[in-house]
Amino acid sequence: MDLLVPETLPQSLRRGIVSRNLMAGQRLFRQGDRAAALFVVTDGRLRLVRCVGESNLATVQIVQPGESLGEAALLVDAYPETAIAETATWVLGYPKSLLLAALNEHPSLAETAVLLLTRKIQELTLRLEWRDIPMARERLLQYFRHLARSASRNEILLDRPLKEIAVDLGFTPETLSRSLSRLEQEGAITRSGRSIRLQDASAA
Amino acid sequence: MDLLVPETLPQSLRRGIVSRNLMAGQRLFRQGDRAAALFVVTDGRLRLVRCVGESNLATVQIVQPGESLGEAALLVDAYPETAIAETATWVLGYPKSLLLAALNEHPSLAETAVLLLTRKIQELTLRLEWRDIPMARERLLQYFRHLARSASRNEILLDRPLKEIAVDLGFTPETLSRSLSRLEQEGAITRSGRSIRLQDASAA
C-alpha cells in the first residue's frame, strides 16, 4: 500500500482522505491548532516553523514530496509547529482516527507508515548534524556534499532563494553569501548564479 | 503489545530479541556498522554521536528509557551514527527482518511502533528548536523550561555532568557555566549545585 496512491488504500481510509491545494505562503496548520490529521506532501514543499520564547523562529524542517508532516497528531492533540507552503503545494491528509484504525486492519499499510516516519527521522538527524558544525563555510560545504550525494552528481542547482537556504542552515542571508564567496575563492566550489559545482570529491 | 514487555509479543519476534547490558562508555554500535536491528532502551541512556567531515562531532540525541535507536536499520543497511552508553544501560534489540514480519502479522504492534517513532521525531524536533535560539542564556532557559514542563514542577535536578548538558545544547562547558551564572544573577533562576529552580513561570 502506498499512502500517496489512494486506490491502494482500504475504503474506510480512502473515503476520509482530505486533499488540499496550497498557494505559496499559505498555511496548512498553525502551531497550537487542534491536530486531527497526518499529512503527506505530494507536490511542492512546506516549511515547518516553530515559535519559541518571545521572538525566536525555528525552521524545523522543509518537507519534500513523499514526506510526512503533522505526525504529532498521532501523539498529542495540538500541532507543535506551523506549516507554511513555500511554493504551490499539494498535500493529502489522513485523519488520525481513520489512520490508526486502518493501521490495525491493514498491516502492509503499517509498514509504509513506519518507513515514512523513519525517513523523517533521518531528515531531522541530518539537520542536527549540520547544526553541530560551528564554522559556516564547513557547514555549508557539508550541505552541498549532501545534495551532491542525493543527486549523485557534483553539480548542484539550487532551486530556491538563498535566503531560505540560509535559515535552513541557521545562518543569516549575509553570512551565507559571504560563505559562498569564500568557498569559491578558496577553490572548494565554483558557482555561476545558483549552479554550484563541488571541486574536491572528498565525501564524509 | 509493548515492545518492552516480551511476554506480550508474538513468539517469532520474542525468540529473536537480543538483550544487551552496557557499561558506561561502551558502544552499542558504531557509525558504519551493518545495521541489523532496532533497539529500545529499557534502562540507562545512550548518546547518539555522528562524525561529520574531518573532526566534527554531533550529538544527535540522548536516548532515554522507552525510546528507540537504530531505526535506520529499517531503511538503510548501515548505522549512520554511533551509540555510546552514558551510564550503565540495558537495551533490547529487535532484528529488522523479524520486526518487519511481526509488524505485518500483528497490527497492534504496528501501532506501538508508530508511536515510538513519532515520539522520537518529537525529541529531535525539540533539539532543533533549541539550536535555532542564538543566545546562550535564552537557549538554556528554554531547555530548563522544557525539563520543568516534563517534570511538571519548576524545580529541576540535573542528573548528569554539566559538561554533557553543554554539548547537548551545542555549547562548550565554559559557556554553559557562564550562562548559568548570568541567568542566576539576572534572577531568572536560583541554583544550588545541580538543583535549579525557575523563577518566572512564563512558559512558551
Next chain:
DNA sequence: CGCATAGTTGACTACGCTCAACCCTGGTGG
C-alpha cells in the same frame, strides 16, 4: 520605466570559543 525583492559588500558589534589558571570535590593509597 520604476518598483520590490534578492543578493552582495562593508563596518562594527558582540557573543561564544579557546586557552589557561584556579577551586573544589570525591576517591585512592600511604
Next chain:
DNA sequence: CCACCAGGGTTGAGCGTAGTCAACTATGCG
C-alpha cells in the same frame, strides 16, 4: 587520617566569527 591526584566546574583574558545595520547592485515583474 591525611596527602595526593584526577576530574568537574568556575573564572579570566583575548580572539575570531557570525550577527546587525546599512548602503548599494542586480534581477524580475507590473
